[in-house]
């Protein structure tokens with residue numbers, strides 16, 4: 001039997017899966033690593049921790065005896081996006097990686113907008129956000145000039161891991177899309193942008209595709225991990241591209257709704273001229289020549305966890321949510337906005353905070369819980385509305401993440417989105433997408449589409465209920481007014497925040 005390994009390099013941990021030719025997960029291992037938060041808004045990690053965590057997982061997978069090292073044909077990656085890893089001429093790491101959730105770069109974002117003007121959206125198809133890589137590069141250029149003078153190139157987290165495994169420096173394209181240095185429609189580095197910010201020649205490494213062969217495992221890494229030096233290593237993808245592949249979002253008409261700590265709605269897109277005016281992210285997909293548009297709700301599952309931890313820490317999610325299904329849409333006149341940590345889509349706003357609107361003495365904990373679930377789903381529906389406004393037709397939504405564990409929430413998604421919502425049989429998230437890239441790279445399938453047909457199984461379809469769709473369309477209009485109505489109140493409250 002032959003196998004592939006998918007490695008998902010996340011923000012809090014690395015997860016590895018061992019997958020056979022039928023798409024069954026036969027082994028799994030995870031290892032966590034810390035965030036370094038020296039000042040408010042800072043979020044860094046030591047890249048060496050990623051390597052150590054991955055070695056721990058690989059050793060555990062290979063010690064499990066499900067597979068011999070020689071039977072592992074390929075390895076590939078999913079990675080947390082946008083994180084800046086600066087390398088010197090000898091490819092030594094110059095400082096801790098600055099991660100996607102580090103928000104120190106507001107000034108640099110404004111500088112990028114001022115310097116590039118309309119070209120920013122034309123070339124990168126994305127707005128300048130603190131999380132993206134170019135603002136982080138400019139921050140180091142400005143605040144750590146001596147260190148920056150030693151920087152020969154940069155890579156992203158999973159590309160650094162691949163470098164350590166193979167000795168070859170490269171950047172994979174779906175991840176490069178989140179740097180603000182890539183001409184996204186053309187799939188090539190933008191010379192206009194690198195020149196505008198005085199970045200040295202060769203600062204942006206060669207680009208590779210998701211299923212592209214990037215070499216074999218270095219003998220030293222093979223010895224440390226238990227992998228065979230003959231195993232081939234493939235490009236991999238950004239975590240959201242891998243999440244989409246792992247949920248089978250490889251065809252027009254399908255959208256993904258992922259409710260984890262944050263929430264994501266994304267659609268598969270082949271038309272590179274689709275214009276979202278920077279309101280949603282537009283990135284290159286792992287499938288060659290394809291793209292995806294993506295909206296992000298920062299506090300999706302986090303809003304429900306916050307609610308549970310604050311008001312019912314003794315209950316599990318299933319117990320807390322059990323009475324929610326018998327309440328009507330709108331939780332008897334209660335709305336919630338999930339802006340607990342600010343928002344990204346459709347309001348890129350770090351000042352806004354959440355609210356309950358319409359609280360009355362008759363509301364009980366289950367009303368609040370239902371309102372929280374509905375508010376999270378309305379926020380995700382705002383991203384879907386932006387896709388529809390841009391002319392994208394979405395036929396169905398594949399739902400994944402913690403939010404897909406609850407049937408009431410899945411039905412609510414169908415009723416709020418107004419289209420069928422489908423859950424997956426054996427959901428494994430981005431690690432599975434990474435394994436699929438290794439499977440295609442190893443020649444098991446001709447394309448990610450063919451691999452998805454074999455590896456992905458659907459569990460249940462939730463059809464929208466017309467009466468609920470009608471009620472939710474009226475509630476959604478009210479929900480959409482809450483942002484503007486509470487914006488200046490939140491500005492006033494800012495000075496009182498702890």
Ligand SMILES: Nc1ncnc2c1ncn2[C@@H]1O[C@H](COP(=O)(O)OP(=O)(O)O)[C@@H](O)[C@H]1O
Nearest residue numbers: 260261301302304305317318401402403405406
């Ligand atoms: N049984 C459940 N029912 C409904 N929601 C759940 C359940 N379990 C977890 N969740 C939600 O999913 C979130 C975690 O999802 P998960 O995909 O594990 O997140 P992440 O990988 O981003 O940490 C929680 O914050 C919670 O809101």
Ligand SMILES: O=C(CO)[C@@H](O)[C@H](O)COP(=O)(O)O
Nearest residue numbers: 010011012080081100131239
């Ligand atoms: O910033 C983005 C996408 O734009 C995030 O999706 C990061 O890529 C986070 O990854 P996790 O480790 O939280 O999955």
